Amino acid sequence: MTTARTAAQARPQQPTLRRAVTAWGSFSWGYSDVGADIFVGLGLVLGAAAGASNIAFLFAGIVYVCIGLAYTELAATYPVAGGGQYFVFRGLGDIFGFIAGWAVLLDFTIDIVLFAWSCIDYLSKLPVLPFLAYTSHPWTHFLVVFALIVWLAGLNIWGVRESSAFNELVSALDVVSETAILFFGFLFAFHPDLLVHTMTAAWPNTFNLMNGVSLAIISFVGLESISQAAQETQRPASIIPRTSISLILTILIFALSYSNLSLGMQPWHPIPPDAHGHQQMLWHFLGNEENNGAAVAVLASYVPYWGAFAALYVPVLGAILLLISSNSGVFGSSRIAYAMSRTQLLPSIFQRVSPTRRTPVVSIAAFCGVAVVELIFAALPSLSPGMHHLYARLFRGEDGITFLGDLYAFGAATSYSFVFIALIALRFNDAQSPRRFKMPINIPLTYRGRPAEFPVVAVIGFIGIASILVFTMITHEIGRIAGPSWIILGLVGYLVYRHRKGLPVFRSQRHDWRKAQVRILQEAGELELMDEYLRNVKAAEPPSATQRGLER
Amino acid sequence: MRRLVRSRAYARTRAVTGALFIALGAAIVVRTLLMLGLDLREIPALVLGAALIVLGLLRVRDYATLRRTVR
Known part of the structure; x- marks a missing residue:
């Protein structure tokens, strides 16, 4: 075993990411990405x-x-940093790895626009700087979001990333702030009977419920950050499960609390009537076109006692969190495109790194360009009355932010569906890799003479996410056309590229996953796991084959 | 920030908030059941309560593990 470890360590070292992220750092990395989603999702849902x-x-x-x-x-x-794309690539092969990665890329580009869009919406709700309200004018809004995307692209090409310490501080402030809002809201203004009444009186039809579910998933997108953090976390096999489960529960608690509070809270001060002079309920006020982009800030301002203070800082805190999330879209898309290019799923141009700044300049420019195109499509109905009528006729009058939400839900549901299948495949194809954490509820069985475990929760999750994908396709006219078009366009490009390069088009290239796994565990500092992996491999195969594999 | 999250006071605070989460989760579950009886509309509240209890238990368990390690 020592020989194997020495052999693995003796390989020439390539520059890798420094593992400096602690348990708290790993949590805040994920939180600053997923935690921002509720700021966008609440109003839409x-x-x-x-x-x-x-x-x-x-x-x-x-x-x-x-x-x-x-x-x-x-x-x-x-x-490793590839996230869902890497898992699918490893579990299901090249073509499915490409489709999952391409869907993640769609999500990252939407991430850039959607969060930049919402960031401006939040800032426009800041009462102490009334001139920011001008950003709610369609043209100003469009130009400011456009400028923000260009600025973020420039920062990423220049090589500036927000610091880990800044992420940690913003995440800590946001957790405290959201807890305070919910605490004061539930303690002083929540009425369970009002919640029951609202649920009974304002229950939607099936179509709108499916629409709501498909939009609700966008409040939980960003789990790629868990795996991106894994690449830079110290002892990831033990730290990642601990922080991820806390992150998952925190996000779930916030989402359920906000939705219940919005339906069952008696506002601290009167809500203005709607455009027709009718009285509005709080949930209706938060979900209308004027407020759905900044629902958490509006809700916070109606909370007793804390609301007066929250109205001053929640728009700023929300905007910062959304800006970090938008930046993670720029950073994440370039990193995934770079990784896909290295494994010959995308052309080598996406690997091109600026000689002076050492950043993947082509990937950043290309995917920020895609984000700008998406911004134009989202902003068109508000910029031109003619386009507004066209969208109303063709797409049931979906507004810009809903258009972005549609595509976000589509991309997430597609890539997550593949991740579940990949997890099941890897349980059978790579049963030797030690798993410090396993999804609960597994059925032990024998596969090709070897013991394996079938993950029941992965099947439940797959059925759930597949149904959300179906809901998205049924309820969103734009998502139904634009989402599959993105996948088909990418797939055609992939087939042409692989054919021209003389690479297998529908089949996968040969990969030495055993060697790759040893390297991954070695670089992660998980030497005990590496030894365990090598023991498992040795036990599963004839001794001569194992020896040949290690020598290679 | 990093120094703070490594301190003993932070670990204790997490344990205390964990206990509060458990109490809050239990209160939500009990109050919902008492108010509505068995009703489908109460499922979100029950899941919220359960999630709070699990999060609280995780925090308390982390603190117990830490104490065992320090000893």
Whole structure:
């Protein structure tokens, strides 16, 4: 065993990411990404699912817990930065790895626009700087979001990332702030009978409930950050499960609490009437077109006592968190494209690194360009009355932020579906890799003469996320066209590229996963796991084959 | 921030908030059941209560593990 370890250590070292992220750092990394989603998702879901918003969040939340458990198992077993794309690539092969990665890329580009869009919405709700309200004008809004995307692209090309300490501080402040809002809201203004009344009186039809569920999943997107953090976390196999489960529960609690509070809270001061002069309920006010982009800030301002103070800082805190999330879209898309290019799933141009700044300049520019195109599509109905009528006729009048939400849900549901299948495949194809954390409820069985475990929760999660994908396709006219078009366009490009390069088009290239796994565990500092892995491999195969593998 | 999260006071605070989460989760579950009886509309509240209890238990367990390690 010592020989194997020495042999593995003797390989020439390539520059790798420094493992400096602690347990708290890993939590805050994930929180600053996933935690921002509720700032966008709450208003959209309230607008769609009305009195059943908490049910929509519950359904999406249960699916999200399954996804989170799957990511935790996979990230602790394979602590590399590729995330869902890497897991699918490894479990299902090249073409499915490409499809999953391409769907994740769609999500990252939407992430850039959606969070930049919402960041401006939050800032416009800041009462102490009334001139920021001008950003709610469609043209100003469009230009400011555009400028923000260009600025983020420039920062990433220049090579500036927000510091880990800043992430940790913002996450800590946000957890405290959200807890305070919920505490004061539930303690002084929540009425369970009002919640029951709203759920009964404003229960949506099936179509709107499906629409709400498909939008609720966007409050839980960003689990890629768990695996991205795994690449830079100290002892990931033991730290990732601990922090991920806390993160999953925290996000679930916030989403369920906000939705229940929105439906059952008696506002501290009167809500203004709608455009027709009718009285509005709080959930209706939060979900209308004017407020759905900044629902958490508006809700916070109606909370007793704390609300007066929250109105001053929640828009800023929300905007910062959303900006970090938007930046993670720029950073994440370039990193995934770079990784896909290195494994010959994308052309080598995406590996091109700026000689002076050492950043993947082509990937950043290309995917920020895609984000700008998405921004134009999202902003068109508000910029031109003609386009507004066209969207109303073709797409049932979906507004910009809903258009972005549609595509976000589509990309997430597609990539997560593949991750569940990959997890099941890896349990059988790579049973030798030690798993410090496993999804609960497994059926032990024998596969090709070797013991393996069938993950029941992965099947439940797959059914859940597949149904959300179906809901997205049924309820979103734009998502139904644009989402599959993105996948088909990418797939055509992939087939042409692989054919021209003389690489297998529908089949996978040969990969030495055993060698790769030894390297991954070695670089993660998980030497005990590496030894265990080599023991498992040795026990599973004839001695001569194992020896040949190690010598190679 | 890193110094703070490594301190003993932080670990204790996490244990105390963990106990509070358990109490809050239990209160939500009991109050919901008492108010509505068995009703499908109470599922989100029950899941919220259960999630709070699990999060609290994790925090308390972390603190217990830490104490055992220090000893």
